[in-house]
Amino acid sequence: ALHLALEGASVAAIDRAMTAFGMPLGPFALMDLTGLEVNVNMRAEADPALIDARAFGIVDRLYEQGRKGRVSGAGFYRYDGAAAGPAFDMSVDAMIAEEAGRAGVPRRGDIGDGEIADRCILTLVNEGTRILEEGVALRSGDIDIVYIAGYGFPRALGGPMHWAEQEGLADIAARMKRYGAQTGAARWRPAAMLMKAAAAGSGFDAARA
Numbered sequence: 472a473l474h475l476a477l478e479g480a481s482v483a484a485i486d487r488a489m490t491a492f493g494m495p496l497g498p499f500a501l502m503d504l505t506g507l508e509v510n511v512n513m514r515a516e517a518d519p520a521l522i523d524a525r526a527f528g529i530v531d532r533l534y535e536q537g538r539k540g541r542v543s544g545a546g547f548y549r550y551d552g553a554a555a556g557p558a559f560d561m562s563v564d565a566m567i568a569e570e571a572g573r574a575g576v577p578r579r580g581d582i583g584d585g586e587i588a589d590r591c592i593l594t595l596v597n598e599g600t601r602i603l604e605e606g607v608a609l610r611s612g613d614i615d616i617v618y619i620a621g622y623g624f625p626r627a628l629g630g631p632m633h634w635a636e637q638e639g640l641a642d643i644a645a646r647m648k649r650y651g652a653q654t655g656a657a658r659w660r661p662a663a664m665l666m667k668a669a670a671a672g673s674g675f676d677a678a679r680a
Contacts, residue, residue: 472485472489472497472498472499472587472591473526473527473529473530474523474526474590474654474656475582475586475587475590475591476529476564476567477525477526477529477567477570477571477574477576477578478571478576478577478578478579478582478654479571479578479579479580479582480582480587481564482499482547482548482559482563482564482567483559484582484584484587485497485498485499485587485591486498486499486500487584488583488584488585488587488588488591489587489588489591491584491588492588492591492592492625493624493625493627493628494623494624494625495623496623498591499546499547499548500547500548500557502530502540502546502547503540503541503546503547503548503550503557504540504541505540506539506540506541506542507530507533507534507538507539507540507546508534508539508540510527510530511530511531511534514527523656523658525570525574525576528570528573528574529563529566529567529570532566532570533546533547533563533566541557545560547560547563548560548563589646590650592631592634593635593643593646593647593650594658595618595631596631596632596634596635596643596665597647597658597659597661597662597665599611599614599631599632600632600661600662600664600665600675601662601664602614603664603675603679604662604663604664604679610676611632611633611636611674611675611676611679612630612632612633612676614630614631614632615629615630615631615632615633616630618630618631632675635675636674636675640665640668640669640673640674640675641669641670641672643661643665643669644661644665644666644669647659647660647661647665648661664678664679665678
């Protein structure tokens with residue numbers, strides 16, 4: 472979501488696309504709800520080699536300004552009163568544009584809802600596949616249950632791994648490669664197990680076995 476924002480999609484558009492997909496909250500509204508300090512502290516404890524720092528520059532700027540999310544009255548959105556919902560803040564998108572310029576990220580004006588949802592969910596699928604490769608999860612369905620029960624993934628779609636299998640893993644791999652070519656980012660390289668399953672025309676669990 473942060474990369475999409477750097478590339479030109481507005482905070483509100485990204486959240487709108489993800490709620491249209493079926494998520495209960497968009498990623499920026501969720502970060503505001505949990506508090507930006509969660510993101511800041513998580514990265515402080517992570518391996519820097521695994522983090523693209525460009526994507527998080529805007530989070531750090533908001534946090535340094537005291538915009539820590541809903542609890543402080545402002546984060547990616549403004550919250551005017553304890554019971555108020557999120558109010559769009561044009562200054563945040565302006566800051567994101569500044570960060571994009573500083574990071575040398577080309578901006579586009581044609582990022583639609585379909586691409587936003589696709590890129591956010593495909594990221595979950597690729598990381599879920601790596602979790603299977605590493606043996607952190609035993610079955611793809613275990614990942615789906617966590618996402619449905621714990622993160623609000625739309626039940627009707629069965630979780631990110633099930634959703635990917637229904638889309639067709641060969642098509643999923645092709646879409647990841649297309650986004651890799653479009654962005655030049657290594658994070659879009661499909662996981663080895665995903666490529667194996669796509670080539671065999673199988674599901675994740677059969678490829679793992």
